[in-house]
Amino acid sequence: MTPQSNFMLLAQIAIERLTRLRGLLASMNLPNGLADPANPLIPFAAFDRLHLARFVILDDTTSGDLAVYGLPSRPFPISLVFFGDIDGAADVFLADLCRQADAGLREIFACCKGFDDPVDLLDWMRRHNQRPAAAYVNCIGRTVRQIREEDALYKAVAGYLDAKVPELAVQDPQRQRSMLVTFVDAQKQAGKLTLAPPDATPLAWCFSNFLNLVGVPLALLLVSPLLLVTLPFYLYQLRSRELGDPEVTPRPDPARIAMLAATETTTSPIPTSCSAA
Secondary structure (H helix, E strand, C coil), X not given: CCCEEEEEEEEEECHHHHHHHHHHHHHCECCCCCECCCCCCCCHHHCCCEEEEEEEEECCCCHHHHHHHCXXXXXXXXXXXXXXXXXXXXXXXXXXXXXXXXXXXXXXXXXXXXCCCCCCHHHHHHHCECCCCCCCCCCCCCCXXXXXXXXXXXXXXXXXXXXXXXXXXXXXXXXXXXXXXXXXXXXHXXXXXXXXXXXXXXXXXXXXXXXXXXXXHHHHHHHHHHHXXXXXXXXXXXXXXXXXXXXCCCCCCHHHHHHHHHHHCCCCCCCCEEEXX
């Protein structure tokens, strides 16, 4: 089994290049707001281990809300984030990304502070790679290759069933299954279908999972007496803040809502998704 990992590059944007950066990212998108898998800057479709990737410009518009709580404003600099979910190790993927999309990455990252050619692109990306506080994996070990192969299998079997409805309808379930297996085997031998076996699971990943399985419950058991003593104080503080903290509920911009709705309600026609915003 191949475990998934992720990357998250974070870099501060040079304000004088912000407009150019927005134009570059917009040029990667299709009219529906999703990224063009074959866009010339970063051809996402060329990477067979990439589940999802996205460019996001972070512009903090909520730092002033701290004044409601009597705290000083701490504005976050306008930054570019490039993150993705992949099969295998992140460092291996970043190296592959540099080989296949060097020019496009340089054009995008040139809008960030501290990126000046000539620079070692892979080293720059490694230095700006941040560990996310939380990561989500829909199905551990389900690779992009497996998704695409099973999608092709589904379409082939569905087409076969549609074409053989009269013949299959008079067969018993075992005979129907046998006919499907024979069809799939013939498609594989003809090179029309590929169902590759899963790769071996990395030992380091198995060991790490075992430590989590054993270590986390053990740690919770050891600190449980302390948790029981402090729990009432924690609940009191939590409820006090729930009742006493002011609510900050600014009305969102209707134009912004319409733009996001148009993007989020669009369905991607490919198994993996990538976008630039």
